[in-house]
Amino acid sequence: MPEQRVQPGYPLLALLDRIALAPAAQNVLIRGLCNHAQDARPGDLFVALAGARTHGLRYLDEALARGAAAVVWEPASGIAPPAVASVPVIAVDDLARRLGMVADRFFGHPSRGMTAIAVTGTDGKTSVSHFLAQALDAPGRGCGHIGTLGYGMYGHLEHGAHTTPDAIRLHAELACQHARGAAATVMEASSHALAQYRLDGVALDMAILTNLTRDHLDYHLSHDAYAAAKRRLFAMPGLRHAVLNTDDPFGAALAAALPLSVNTMGYGIGASPLPDDRSVRATDIEATRGGMIFDVLTPRGRGRVESRLLGRFNVSNLLAALAALLALDMPPAQALARINQTRGAPGRMEAHGVAGQPLVVVDYAHTPSALTHALTALREHCAGRLWCVFGCGGDRDAGKRPLMAQAAELHADEIIVTDDNPRGESPAHIKADILTGFSTGRAVRVIHDRSDAIATAIGAARAGDVVLIAGKGHEQVQIVGVEQRPFSDSQTVAAVLDERPA
Known part of the structure; x- marks a missing residue:
């Protein structure tokens, strides 16, 4: 985990300039940021946010006991700080939205020193960000990566709790990557992160949209709210480039709506609403057991x-990466060479099996759209029967x-449900x-134990069949109750x- 502290410290008034007012007498030095009281250390600024179930201010005593030097808190009904406190306690309206600016200042504006790229969409974020980080990583010009697969420099990722970390952890990670010599960073921007303003304060050079289909309606409540969260990424201040899947209706509409100040590039397989000088298209697509072959028009x-x-x-994910590389002015021959060398992300259409065995594919597909895309895609590689082993996560969109x-x-x-x-x-x-x-009468096997379900499918499948193991992808644990x-x-x-x- 990157160090979230600065020596010798950052003056509180400078940190909150144009964000909140504080008396000059309260200008203490801040050595770290934290938004969880149990993580507070001496000299930290404790950030008390209003959450869905509780308020950070309820944990003020613990933060102070651990040495917090000051507190900023988000006003909310039914909550108030103590009348007298031993450290500055400052109210900041809309604190969740302003935290990114605070973190960016504290860590020295790290994203300004790199080419910062964010990828959003229902499906494909992990693959596209993985492809781009591979392509941009070079000796002496490393590439950072933040997403589902972890945080860190490409090829050396550490596990992260969320696809997109909170604003403090995000800017701390960007500072760490910059210190390690990253010339670029590629991050996944989840809809939760966008709705919660976690990317605010990032000096974003490029935003990429993969697609928009149903997901996370347990959180966003409506498709419109979900789309609005994704749209926020393309309204980030200073955004220079947008790369959009124009095969997707949301992407096509967004391409027509973005201002001329944003260099917009479309990509896809079908006809583009954008002119040829702003499109990357695939033609003559051929599926083989070993992969995909296609021509590109750029x-x-x-x-x-x-x-x-x-x-x-x-093919679409590779086009997104290629369009991004070209928008960043990588020479076409070099960009194509990097795309041809691209390796898949762990748990994303990850192929197993040799000649004489069924082709078994592990994929993270956990939405109706992603499962449809995975099965449709694998049908082209399948000479026999197509198997699907899947389940659904608990405490998520039922x-x-x-x-x-x-x-x-x-x-x-x-089909085996597990x-x-x-x-x-x-x-x-x-x-x-x-x-x-x-449908009534459809033959479906239900096997509770996931290991048994996988073994049953592979044992029954023949050479020429394809078996899709869907839903968990790269994950290394199964969550049952509170146990991992x-x-x-x-x-x-x-x-x-x-x-x-075989």
Whole structure:
């Protein structure tokens, strides 16, 4: 975890300039930022935010006991600081939205010293950010990476709790990457992060949209609110480039709406609403057992991609990365060479198996759209029957469970429903929700234990078949209740295949 402290300290009044007023007598030196009282250390500024269930101010005593030098708090109904405190306690309206600016100042504006790129969308964020970080990483010009796979320099990531960390951790990570010599950084921007202003304060050079379909409606409540969160990324101050999937209706509409001050580049497979000098398109797409082959038309000439990645949607993901590289003025031949060398992200259309065995693919697809795309893509690589092993996470959008079933029924030949991460819900209840989406009489196997489900599918599949293990991708644990049990789809698949003769 990056160091979240500064020596010898940052004057509180300078840190809060144009954000909040504080008497000159309260100008203490701030040595660190924290928004969890249990993390407070001597000299820290404790940031007390209004949360959905509680308020950070309720933990003020613990923060002070641990040595917090000052407190900023977000006014909310039913909460107030003590009348007398031993340290400055300053109210800041809209603190959640302003925290990014505070963190950016405290850590010395790290994103200004790098090319900062953010990728958003329902599906494809992890793959596109992984592809771009690979392509931009070079000796002496490293690339940072922040997302589902972890935080750090490309190839040396540490596990992160969230796809996009909170504003303090985000700017601390950017400062760490800058100190390590990163010339660029690529981050995933989740809808939660955008709605909660976690990226505010980042000097963003480029924003990329992969697509927009149903997800996280348990949090956003409506598709319009979900779309509004994604749209925030493209209204970031100082944004120079936008790279948009114009095959997606939301992306096409956004392309038409962005101001001329933003250099907008579209990418896709279908016809583009943007002129040729602002589009990257794929033609003559061919799927093989070993990957995808296609031609590209770009504003800077034609080219050919021969990729080891599976799936037509990875054509779209590769186009996003290529369009971004060209927008950043990488020479076309160099950009194409990097795209051709791209390796897949862990748990994203990750292929297992050798000749004489079924092709087994581990993928993170956990939305109806992603499952549809994965199965549709794999059908092109499948000479036999297409298998789908999937479940749904507990304590998440329950409305998508029958939709996942419908996607599997429509696109797979053989289906096994199993546990994903049940969390605090009954696994039987989750599977019952899923089963409501299948047609009456559809043959579906239900196998509670995920290892058994994977082994059953691989054991029954034949050479020429394709088996999709969907939902958990790169994850290394299965969450049951509050327990995190070690579990890896990839390791389970590899072990089962090792025991099966080719």
